[in-house]
Amino acid sequence: MPRSLHGGRHELGQNFLTHRPTLGRILTLVRQTPGSILELGAGDGALTRGLAGLGRPLTALEIDEHRARRLQAALPTVTVRAADALRHPLDADVVVGNIPFHLTTPILRRLLASRTWHHAVLLTQWEVARKRAGIGGGTMLTAQLAPWFEFGLEGRVPSWGFAPQPAVDGGLLTISRREDPLVAASDRRRYEAFVGAAFTARGSGLPAIIARAASTSPSRARAALHAAGAAGCRLPRELRAQHWAGLWRELGRAR
Known part of the structure; x- marks a missing residue:
């Protein structure tokens, strides 16, 4: 050929x-x-x-x-x-x-x-x-x-x-x-920035990492993880799609 x-x-x-x-x-x-x-x-x-x-x-x-x-x-x-x-x-x-x-x-x-x-x-x-x-x-x-x-x-x-x-x-x-997105399209850039910050943030334990990424307190981050069903997770890579979406909703006031 x-x-x-x-x-x-x-x-x-x-x-x-x-x-x-x-x-x-x-x-x-x-x-x-x-x-x-x-x-x-x-x-x-x-x-x-x-x-x-x-x-x-x-x-x-x-x-x-x-x-x-x-x-x-x-x-x-x-x-x-x-x-x-x-x-x-x-x-x-x-x-x-x-x-x-x-x-x-x-x-x-x-x-x-x-x-x-x-x-x-x-x-x-x-x-x-x-x-x-x-x-x-x-x-x-x-x-x-x-x-x-x-x-x-x-x-x-x-x-x-x-x-x-x-x-x-x-x-x-x-x-x-997804026919029904877990996060609103209008939030996409801010959500992606939050996830990026969580994967690159330093901290001892997931609550501290999420707190730093969301600019909130460790106690509030811990409560958000519990509400999102992710209390047993230790690292960002262990979080599933529903966990991330739940964290985004729970930490909305902190943003």
């Missing part, structure tokens, strides 16, 4: 999914969602063919113009675009794809800043999927996003399930936009 204008496989970060159980799992997850579908990084269409079989409006993005042209010829019922996932509008109900590992962070940032989609099923590096899903403790970024999004880990994909084989395993990450 001719070289793309955007570079070869290494420049494009293309590791095509060949692991059939994962292809089937992705289709099952997408089947459980409603509406139109946007696939990021369609490649040679291993996943696109299954998505097309769902009988829903489907747009497939592929940055390699030669692969995009071949895929369009093979799947005439699918809208195939030779386009960059970092630039094309995320204008579908469901976003799905095997994300180039080196572009995981910018694609996730763009996705989570968009207000158009409702569900996402993404194949990323294992550690990224694990962290976003809060396995082993929450991260600051996940805690900042949790009032508006729900994250799930749907499986680990061995590195040999890709061709060519990458250096690390993949992880199947699901993201759903």
Whole structure:
């Protein structure tokens, strides 16, 4: 196949999914969602063919113009675009794809800043999927996003399930936009700043950390943790989405 204008496989970060159980799992997850579908990084269409079989409006993005042209010829019922996932509008109900590992962070940032989609099923590096899903403790970024999004880990994909084989395993990450956010959208920036302060504040014990982050007293922070159902937590990474939202409500007067 001719070289793309955007570079070869290494420049494009293309590791095509060949692991059939994962292809089937992705289709099952997408089947459980409603509406139109946007696939990021369609490649040679291993996943696109299954998505097309769902009988829903489907747009497939592929940055390699030669692969995009071949895929369009093979799947005439699918809208195939030779386009960059970092630039094309995320204008579908469901976003799905095997994300180039080196572009995981910018694609996730763009996705989570968009207000158009409702569900996402993404194949990323294992550690990224694990962290976003809060396995082993929450991260600051996940805690900042949790009032508006729900994250799930749907499986680990061995590195040999890709061709060519990458250096690390993949992880199947699901993201759903909450129909009823736990924190008002108008509070988002202040809430994110509060969570950021909590993850970076010093203190002996969680009440002291929350007190410093919220500029309040340790006794009030302790009472807020109890009211939020987080009295048994010792560190910010142990707090769940409902805990953070409860703290935000309880400490409103202190703010």
